[in-house]
Amino acid sequence: MCGVKNNDATIGVTAAVQRGDCDASNIKKNRVYSIMKWAQRAGKSTGIVTTTRITHASPAGAYAHIADRDWESDSNVAAANKDPKKCDDIAEQLVRGETGRHLNIEEFLPSPSPFIDEAIPSSISH
Numbered sequence: 001m002c003g004v005k006n007n008d009a010t011i012g013v014t015a016a017v018q019r020g021d022c023d024a025s026n027i028k029k030n031r032v033y034s035i036m037k038w039a040q041r042a043g044k045s046t047g048i049v050t051t052t053r054i055t056h057a058s059p060a061g062a063y064a065h066i067a068d069r070d071w072e073s074d075s076n077v078a079a080a081n082k083d084p085k086k087c088d089d090i091a092e093q094l095v096r097g098e099t100g101r102h103l104n105i106e107e108f109l110p111s112p113s114p115f116i117d118e119a120i121p122s123s124i125s126h
Contacts, residue, residue, distance in 0.1 A: 001034040001035055001036065001061040001062050002032040002033065002034050002035075002061070003032075003035075004032040006032075007019060009057075009068055009069045009070070010025070010066065010067055010068070010069070011057060011060050011061055011064050011065065011066050011069055011090075012031060012032055012033075012034065012060075012061065012063075012064050012065035012066065013025050013030050013031055013032065013065055013066070013067065014029075014030050014031075014032055016029075016030045017030050017067050018067070019067060019068055020067055020068050020080060020082070021067045022067055022077075022082045022083070022086060022087035023086075024067065025065060025066055025067040025087070026086070026087070031065040032065075033099070034061060034062050034063065034099065035062075036048075036062040036063060036099055036103070037063075037098070037099045040099065040102050045104045046062075046102065046103055046104060047103055047104045047105070047106065048062055048063075048103065053072070054094060055072040055073070055089075055090040055091045055094060056072070057069035057070075060072075060090045060093075060094075062099070062103075063093060063094060063097055063099040063100035063103065064090045064093045064094070064097065064100070065093065065097075066087075066088075066089070066090055066093070067087070068080065071087070071089045071090060072089060072090045072091060073089050073090075073091050074089055074092075076089060077089050
């Protein structure tokens, strides 16, 4: 979502960041901004619609800057022998990150949800 070529399994960073290089991903010049950040700077409301985990690599491209797409939580960072206090995981960036904290949250729907049944005409059979 950034329009910049990066290395395999990295998100929101330049090619100067290799997979697993937490220190390099924390250098400001190695971070690139997504269209989501550009929209926020323009005063637009922003959000994500996804059928996967909100911390999965695909939606994370909208708000995260990380050296490993699998670092969705502190435990994932620690399992890679990195310090979670130095390398913010994807979930942390969603809640506290520059772009993530400004996303507009409308609804988190569990599956199955009665809201979906009400919103979609009887084309769904139970």
